[in-house]
Amino acid sequence: MVLNELKTSFPDEILESTARSERRVTLRIDPAALLSMAEHLFKKLGFRFIIASAVHTKRGFEIYYHFSYDSTGLVLNLHVILNQEHPAIESLSNMFEATNWIEREMHELFGINFINHPNLEQLLSEGNWAIGEYPYRKKFKSNGEAQA
């Protein structure tokens, strides 16, 4: 029900929809639409933000924003793929506090830039980690495999 509503509200922004079950749905979306979709989910439909998971793959930097719709137990993942060279996406932290820390953490560990974040300073290592060195980034061989 809420998913249909979402699909009608954002017909062009949702690029791909996969459902493992009724309670586990992933929507791959256009990164430019993240803020408006998250706002719609949080403010209009009453979704709860759980956390965001960043992954570095050969496709680029992928972020899964996990939202929960507690009245039906639905976990909805908004999946965005950012480019390898300059990963950047609009911050959600001006809309609510919930993403403030996790965006700082992803910035620190993966080097993803969160545009308009109110305070994108290091969360975890407080200057003990070299600037510009991102521990969770991977190096890929030419065939796409991750190097150890």
Place this chain on the structure above:
Amino acid sequence: MSKQTLIPVGPYHPLQEEPELFKLYCEGEIVKDVKWETGYNHRGIEKLAEKKSYEEVFFLVERICGICSTSHPFAFANSVEEIAEVEITDRAKYIRSIIGELERIHSHLLWVGLAGHFLGYNTVFMWAWKYREPVLDLFEMISGNRNSYAMFKVGGVRRDIQNHKIPAIEEVLSLVKKKTDMLVGAVMDDPVIHARTKGVGILSRQDILDFAAVGPTARASGVDIDVRRDDPYAAYPLVNWKVITAEAGDVFAKAQVRLLEMYESISIIEQCLAGLRKEKEGEIDVKVKYIPEGYGTGHAEAPRGEVFHFVLSDGSNSPARHKIRAPSYTNIATFKKSCVGQSISDATISLAAVDPCYCCTERLAVALDQHSGRRIMNAKEIISHSASITKQLLKQE
């Protein structure tokens, strides 16, 4: 404008004995702003998980939290079983829920004791921790360990709870029930506790939603969420129980929710034990040959709230990415709302009211050894680092 005084709580928390630094910016007795610093405890568990096999990751995530050591394996099992599309046996479901609920009882008792300790009411501390012991002894009987029980695996549990052990568990439950009555009476009717906790550290419903806070912290502010009911797993859909909520959002409401939840946990365990008696002994796991490619989002309701694990599998023997979100990670951020405007003495109990678990929240810190340039820190150095930060803070003043 009057001058602000900086009061550091930490880096080694004097009461909770864990590494965390809260900077309270005060005007007179009133806290005007709170800043939080982490990074004193490097463990890098998410990265370590990528180097371990699925079986080994259970032992790793079990060590994230020293109190609720089953909550992370629970969420991890849920997410991996989602990828592998495994349905575990009913007996394993009951055992998982029994372990989860016994843990909730001892964790809530621990919190009630600590809350009493924070308020200077050490009798509550002594009582609560005294009656937590029999629960830990039960764990020793069931798993061989008082903590870090190593009970979970993909496809079920490692050890059975044989039916002949059930009466001993029931005996402890009836003792805990009686003692919970006593504690509830002592805490809920005590005028001093009322005076210290009512109207203190209030979080509104909107604050909870904004910070995405979970667990008893959310339920005490009238946000009716509980993963056990909303997205049922293990034996929770097979038993009857109810979600406890309160409306006030203050420290007292959080205590109330936790204390009353213990009764629900006892009831869930009793029903699970009855369920165990009906199931055949030994049917505790199903074989899982391999974990296919894909990802799973598993969550579980830990004593402090929802634990969330995202596991990405590339079809190999280890997770390609393992993201962990402990409940304290979102709950601790609410300090910005609950402490500001309070007096300093109320701030400490407001900080404790969400039952913060620092070892769940601490993720990564790297320190350069001043002499060798190596990225490490030993115990001695941590203490001197801690002292030097305090000195720096004092100098800023």
